[in-house]
Amino acid sequence: MASKILIVEDEPDIVELLxxxxxxxxxxxxxxxNGADxxxxxxxxxxxxxxxDLLLPEVDGLExxxxxxxxxxxxxxxxxxxTAKGEAIDRIVGLELAADDYITKPFSPREVMLRIRAVLRHTLNAPRNKPLNQIQIDELKIDLDRHQVFSNGSVIDLTATEFKIxxxxxxxxxxxFTRSILMDAVWGQEYYGIERTMDTHVSRLRxxxxxxxxxxxxxxxVGYRLKE
Structure with a gap:
């Protein structure tokens, strides 16, 4: 059965293309x-x-x-x-932790297809009915409410920065994730530290x-990623 995609976009030309x-x-x-519809x-x-789309009339995409x-x-x-705004990417990643992926305008139709298929594939392989405040990846469980991480039932002691990463x-x-996006997500856009600082935190987390x-x-x- 074909997957159903809901396109929420206020620019008719982009809607037609998609x-x-x-x-x-x-x-x-x-x-x-629009967002309300x-x-x-x-x-x-x-x-x-x-x-x-991020920028929508009535109710914006983030809401x-x-x-x-x-x-x-x-x-x-x-x-x-x-999104067509680079700073909006940081808001999505750093503040919401909700969107599954993002695509920056202008984009190619091929890129959109690849991203959609990748996200759908990951969704189909994800366990159903998992608690909304927890993420389970193999032996690792992340409790988002309690800011705790467990490996095979044992607590892993992480700093607040390591937990966010x-x-x-x-x-x-x-x-x-580029180093700059990780830094903005963890410390905010007002932070002006060097990118090597992020390398140190990732190394300790590993x-x-x-x-x-x-x-x-x-x-x-470029940066880092978690291997699927």
Whole structure:
């Protein structure tokens, strides 16, 4: 059965481009042009994925994302954000920890297809009915409410910074995070430290996680990612 994609975008030309290419790729599509209609539409019939513009009339994309992720009935629906603002990426990653991926405008249709398929593949492989405040990856469990990490039932003692870094990786396995995005997410955009500081924190995190830490890969010249 074809996956259903809800496109939430207020620019008709972009909607037309996305609908055409997604339909050609075998997806079912539906489009709405503002955030309020998006929330209403998801309640009527939940899509398999939401392609969500950040800047929308009535209700902006960040609020749509927050609302969907806080509702247990819609929290598991994957969301890919569309944004033309570089600083908005940092807000999504650092403040919300909710969107499953983001795509920066202008984008190529091929990039959109690849991102959608990757997110859907990860969603299908993820365990169902997991607690919303926990992330389980193999032997590692991250309790977001208590700020605790467990490996095979044993507590791993992480600093607040290490916990934030691990949470970012765990929310988006396979995604590459630049050092600057990690720094903004952990310390805010007002922080002006050197990027090597982040390397030190990631190195310590790897050691504390033991064998699991080997899955945090260095992407040379770019940053880090958690291997899926």
């Amino acid at each position: 609908v055409y290419n997604l339909d050609q790729a075998g997806f079912k599509t539906e489009a709405v042009f 998006a929330l209403d539409r998801v309640k009527v019939q939940a899509p398999d994925l939401v392609l969500l 749509v994302c927050r609302t969907l992720k806080r509702d247990p009935e819609t929290a598991s629906i994957p969301i890919i954000m569309l 691990l949470s970012l990786f765990a929310h988006s396995p396979g995604r590459v 050691r504390k996680l033991g064998q699991f830490g080997e899955r945090i890969e260095t992407v040379h010249g």
